[in-house]
Amino acid sequence: MSIDVLNETDIGLDETELVHCARYVLAEMRVHPRAELCIRLVDEDTMAVLHEKWMDLPGPTDVMSFPMDELRPGRDDEPPEEGVLGDIVLCPSVAAVQALAAGHATEEELLLLTTHGILHLLGFDHAEPEEEKEMFELQRQLLLTFLAQRGRGR
Numbered sequence: 001m002s003i004d005v006l007n008e009t010d011i012g013l014d015e016t017e018l019v020h021c022a023r024y025v026l027a028e029m030r031v032h033p034r035a036e037l038c039i040r041l042v043d044e045d046t047m048a049v050l051h052e053k054w055m056d057l058p059g060p061t062d063v064m065s066f067p068m069d070e071l072r073p074g075r076d077d078e079p080p081e082e083g084v085l086g087d088i089v090l091c092p093s094v095a096a097v098q099a100l101a102a103g104h105a106t107e108e109e110l111l112l113l114t115t116h117g118i119l120h121l122l123g124f125d126h127a128e129p130e131e132e133k134e135m136f137e138l139q140r141q142l143l144l145t146f147l148a149q150r151g152r153g154r
Contacts, residue, residue, distance in 0.1 A: 001022075001023055001026055001031075001033055001034065001035055001036075001037070002034070002035075002036040002037070003019045003022050003023060003026075003036075003037045003038075003039065004037070004038045004039070005018055005019060005038075005039045005040075005041070006038065006039070006040045006041065007041045008040065008041060008042050008043070008046070009041050009042065009043050009092055009093075010043075011041070011092045011093070013041065013092060013107070013110065014107060017107065017111065017150075018039055018110060018111070018114055019039075020146075020150070021111045021114050021115065021143075021146055022037055022039065022114055022118060024142070024145075024146045024149070025114070025115050025118045025119075025142050025146070026085075026118065028142055028145075029073040029074070029118070029119075029122055029142075030073055030074025030075070030080055031071060031073065031074060031080055031085065031122070032071070032074070032079075032080040032081055032082045032083070034082050035071060035080075035082065035083060035084070035085045036083075036084045036085060037085045037086070037087075037088070037118070037121075038086075038087045038088070039087075039088045039090065039114060039117075040087055040088070040089045040090070041089075041090050041091075041092055042089055042090070042091055043091070043093065044060040044091060044093050044094065045060075046091075047060035047061060047064070047089065047091040047094065048060040050064055050089060051064065054066075060091050060093075060094050061091065061094065062090070062091055062094045062095055062098060062109075062113055063088060063089065063090050063091070063113040063114075063116055063117045064088070064089045064117075065086065065087070065088050065089075065117045065118075065120035065121050066086050066087040066088075066089070066121075067085070067086040067120075067121045067123075068083070068084040068085065068086040068087075069081070069083030069084050069085070069086075070123070071083050071084075071085050071121070071122065072122055072123050073122050073123075085118075085121050085122075086121045088113075088114060088117030088118065088121065089117075090110060090113050090114065090117070092106065092110060095109040095110050095113055096109070108147075111143060111146070111147070112139070112143055115139050115142050115143050115146075116139055119135055119138065119139055124138070
């Protein structure tokens with residue numbers, strides 16, 4: 001898998017951990033091993049511009065996903081499609097505020113948002129209550145199993 005991380009902020013992060021998380025989620029979701037993903041970390045001003053342009057909402061947000069080839073999770077009865085999954089844009093400063101409110105580390109919030117962003121790229125959504133329940137349960141399961149494998153489960 002090709003996973004690029006572009007940190008355009010002044011915030012020092014463990015980019016390797018984001019790649020490990022993304023690789024784990026993509027493997028669990030049976031995405032083609034040659035799929036491409038870009039994770040871009042931006043400041044609040046840049047995120048606010050993206051949020052306004054693409055979602056018509058003011059201010060910065062935590063994560064945005066930009067799918068490219070509309071890849072979907074692999075299935076047992078057919079091989080996964082090869083292609084470009086897309087881009088995830090994260091705002092670490094917004095994530096830090098959310099992490100503080102949730103009582104965990106900013107790095108854990110960024111791993112959660114990376115997982116969330118990948119699920120969006122794979123066609124999951126949370127606009128409706130049933131969709132939200134499915135997506136957030138899958139997100140929780142993927143993140144907890146990733147953290148447990150990394151020896152950081154809580």
